[in-house]
Amino acid sequence: MTVAIVGAGLTGSLLACFLARRGLSVTLYEKRADPRTGEAERGRSINLAISERGLDALRRIGLDEEVMADALPMKGRMIHPVDGPLDFHSYSASQDRAINSIGRGALNNALLDAAEKAPGVSIVFEHRLVALDSQTGAMGFETPGGLVEVTADVVLGADGAGSAVREQLVGDGSVVDDVDFLDYGYKELSIPSAGGEFVLDPGALHIWPRGTSMMIALPNPDKSFTCTLFWPAGSFDALTTPALILGYFGEHYPDLLPVAPTLVDDYLNNPVGVLGTVHTHPWQAHGRTALIGDAAHAIVPFYGQGANCAFEDVVALDRCLNETSGSWARALPLFEARRRDNTEAIAEMALANFVEMRDKVASPVFRLTKQLEHAVERLLPGHYVSRYELVSFSTTPYAEVRQRVRRQHQLLGVAVALGVGAVGALVRAAVRRR
Known part of the structure; x- marks a missing residue:
């Protein structure tokens, strides 16, 4: 079986590594020249914050230590006011957990190297998708040497928020999209x-x-x-x-x-x-052509979850292929059904975190609230966990994070009204109902 992945960025390169383990013939098509041999585009990097969801994906194919060797751990936010001293806010109640700063280009290059070494994977650069038949898998690519036509059994669009694959699917009526x-x-x-x-x-x-x-x-x-x-x-x-x-x-x-x-x-x-949020429905067509990562559901970068969410997509698709014995026709709809609520949840939380970062973090009331939340986490380890920790330091599905945090906040408000002694019982009751 042949698989074409359009887009050799972070998601496409990682996906190729996962699919190679299945013995599939995988070709990555990238519109850019090989980024490992040229200069990065000026002012377009937006450094990434890789956290547990991304690390989990890398661990599954043994790339976490190699890829993250140069990453720099960040244990919290350092607030710079216009006047006055700096103010550090820890990300975790234990003050020892960290998200990891890594350059997008460096991570992409490492994943390209890994994909290139994987058996059955080939990468071709300077191939810009200009035509796609989602029913047959026939594709046309514009290259320096002219138009190139190829066909694959499965076509996966991992080509980012401005996806050419999504554009083709919208054009043939297979999907609809909306960019907010x-x-x-x-x-x-x-x-x-x-x-x-x-x-x-x-x-x-x-x-x-x-x-x-x-x-x-x-x-x-x-x-x-x-x-x-x-x-x-x-x-x-x-x-x-x-x-x-x-x-x-x-x-x-x-x-x-x-x-x-x-x-x-x-x-x-x-x-x-x-900046924008991409909403697409559906993510796949005819059981053989599909979108993944930002191509299906790009989000704003304010939770540092764009790459992490896309990497988690790769893990989820891999699981669906396992459960369907490698049937793409069954795996692709299953993948969308399982991931859609979660990607919508993190899109909503990313927008909310923008408001928090630009408006709230400098507020003494916000800092006091966070200190109280961390105190409750230490008092009830494993029972009360902040939204940030659930998103960044666990693989709890995003939709479950949103639901759990809403219950925790509701119960904490009730507990404060009743008295501190009620906090533990109320939170444990919420957890038991999950």
């Missing part, structure tokens, strides 16, 4: 190392919350930081000269200026990216 664009854009900036050392704490994800906007920074192995501005759409256009840029950042991000010598150049020359 966020009224925000993003732009990347850089903080280099100084004297060969980090200039900010590398053990934290740094956040500059500013009400309706924010900036984040994640550490890199070369001891630099990649920063990302998330500002309302159109607001980037207001700063058109070095003087305006330096003046604005001096007022709103004063501690950035001393550590970002390329700020003006980065701001003027790096592109503004768009």
Whole structure:
């Protein structure tokens, strides 16, 4: 059986590694040139935060230690106010759990290497999908040498939020899609190392919350930081000269200026990216053509779960193939049925986390609430677990996380009203009803 995976990014490369274990003939088609031999596109990385769901997928094929060797653990958020001292918020009640910062390009290259070594996998670059017959698996690719036509038994679109496979499926009426664009854009900036050392704490994800906007920074192995501005759409256009840029950042991000010598150049020359949530229905057609990862359900990046969710898709599809004895016609609808509620849940939580990161984390009331939540977690280990820990440090299905956290918050509110002594009994009762 031949399988074509369109898109040799993170999801496609990982998926090829999983499918290779089944003895399938897999070809990865990528529209870009080989990213391992060229320069990364300027200002388009958005560093990734790999957590338990992504690590679980990598472990299953023995890639976790190799791929994550250069990742940097971040144990919490470091809040940068306009005035006053920095404020560290631990991600976990135990204060020892961490999400892992890794560059998208470095991770993609490692997964491409692994896919290339896998038996039965081939990768072809500079192949842009321009035609697809979802019933027969016939495809047309635009290449430097002209149009190339191929056919595969199964076609899987792992080509991201702007999926060409999804576009073809929409065009032939097999699926419908809706992209809910966020009224925000993003732009990347850089903080280099100084004297060969980090200039900010590398053990934290740094956040500059500013009400309706924010900036984040994640550490890199070369001891630099990649920063990302998330500002309302159109607001980037207001700063058109070095003087305006330096003046604005001096007022709103004063501690950035001393550590970002390329700020003006980065701001003027790096592109503004768009953000949105992709909704697609269905994810598959005719039991032989399907979408996976961002191609089916892209989300905004504010929970650090985009790649983690897509990697979990790969694990879920692999399980469905196991349960259906390798029948794609049965596995693809089963995969969608099992994953849809979960991907919708994390899409909703990612949007909510944006509000938390830009508006709430700087609030003393928010900090007190988190301290109380961590105290309850320590008091009732395993019974009360915060939403962040369930999302980032477990593989509990996202839809179950959403339901459990709602019950916990409801019961905690009741417990506070009744008295602290009631907290344990109420939370344990909720857990028993799961």
